[in-house]
Amino acid sequence: MNANRRKQVNPVHLTSLARCLLVAVFLGAAGLFYVYMKNQHFALAEEIRQVERKIAGVKAQNETLLARVTELSSRRVLQQRIAEGFIAMRPIQDNVIARLSAPAAAQADGVMRTAFVERARP
């Protein structure tokens, strides 16, 4: 190679090359990150959908069980159980009812007149 040809060789501008590569890498990474994020979005959305379905299912199951409990504890069913002898209940006889006298009413100051309160009164 002669001297003239050597003079014509274009130098490699490392700085520019590095800058270009950096921009390309950045753009590539940004693109990949965007795709990754979008994928994450979809995955999370799908997860939310599944959880929502599960919640709806559990709620429905809960309401079904509540309805069953309501039915089993309804007056109609309880009376039927009593009639069938599953629950033993007897009417309370009048002679075994003890009625206590009505409690002393609170007076104007709103304090209930009890032995304890009266004792503590100055």
Added chain:
Amino acid sequence: MRWTARTRTGFACGAVALIFTVYSARLVHLQVAKHDEYARLAAEKHTMRQVIHARRGLIFDRNGELLASNLPVRTVVADGSHIKDPDALARLAAPLLDMTEAEFREKISCGRKYIVLRREVPEDTAVALGQALQKASLRGIYFEQDAVRIYPNGQMLGHVLGFLDSESSGIQGVELTMEKYLRGRDGFRFIERDRTGREIMLYRGQEEPADHGLNVRLTIDMGLQAILEEELDVAFHDLKPEMAVAILANPKTGEILAMANRPCFDPNRPGDAKPEQMKNRAIIDMVEPGSTFKIVVASGALNEGTVKEKTGIFCENGSFAYGGKILRDHHGYGTMTVHDILVKSSNIGSAKMALMMGDTKFYEYVRRFGFGERSGIELPGEIPGLVHPPHRWDNLTITRMPMGHALAVTPLQITMGMSVIANGGKLMTPQIVRSIEDSDGRVVYDKPPKVSREVIPQKTARFVSNALSGVVGQGGTAQLARVAGFTVAGKTGTAQKVSPTGGYAPGKYVVSFVGYLPEEDPQFVCLVMVDDAKIAGGLNYGGLVAAPIFSRIGERAARHLDLVPALRAEAAPPLAFDTTRRTPEEP
């Protein structure tokens, strides 16, 4: 112009620029001017409005006992365009949907995008079917959320609660009158689906949550309702009447504590019931009230000063000729006071009081007691009854109406009429709805008791009440209405049944007893009415048929309400016929 290279280049550039300008203008037109229109069209292609169903409000009794609730179910639908293997799908799904494979295949054979396979499928069946489909990797069957209304107490209180139609709208009872509170408002959300029909969550759009229905709390006490229903059942079984009605109300507030009719129906299966079973006869049946109506003429005559407490009225020894007809009493009575006329239930004494008052004044009191007008209770189909004004009366009406003939009233009107006496002369508006609450139990609307009008002064009401306690006492017509430990006041009624073909049906009677206790401080008013009891003719009286039922209801209701007995218990008088009472098992 010379067609040089420069000119040609300029021309070509201009043409290209023009083409791009036109395209750009069109682009701007589409993107800016037509943006909304095309965005809407695109959205219509992908998005759909998903309804979020509002939950119907619950119904409770006054103590929070659940009377109507919702059971989640699913509607199973098929999308014909998604079904690839109909035979496999039929083999898997048909048994779970309670269908034959042939039925299933026939349903899906049309290939439509929306085929309802079965409604009201239980939640657990739907879950099992969904899992089986997923496991077998079959597509084409989908589930829609739905709910059915359930009434845990079955027939009990069926007439008051009512039921829903197939669109989940109330069509009878409280379900109908409280529809706007119970129903709620459906919400919505805009969603997008992928080609398999699954929602793409990322593109979920505008959302408005459902506004769930409000809960309704009734004035009904299910403890008292159960007592009423049980006693009516026994009476209906033993006496085999055409119908029986019982109402229990609080005279001071107008609250209906219990209301029962026989025959009745199960609101869980309204389709199985005949129309006669569905009638709430307490408010939509008209009957002649009979002697229970005598309280109106007695109150009116006393209040107007037509008669005094001690005024003696000659009862013609049991036979009174008026208007060309003879009016009779069961026994021949001489001169009696108002008190005795009520105790002995004298038709002639009542007729004479009305004659002394005059038709206009008497009619005024009939209306003041609430007869001939709707009471305003929150139940559908209430009728006003039939009370003709004096200008349409014939010669006999003035003597027949005081004893509860020549007019028609509802059982509820009789109950509220007696409540006037029990409540010191004030007529309350009957109410069956106590409050409306949100799902957290916060009261949204509290309905206070409402006084319709003061019919008579307290003094007159006290006098009539005292006379009515004599009806249940020694020598009265309703000794069998006694309740051990309490002073009962009330009035019997025995009216011949009006025939649908005109006149009266021979040998058929509507008998009733309406009373309250304790007389000194009434806690409840109770009406028992029995239409055409199958019992010996000589025994078909209010005092013999309806009064014992009242007595049993009164005794159990007093125990339920924990009323303290004020009297020493007396031995019950002997019964005129074999009582329908079932004796409780001795310990």
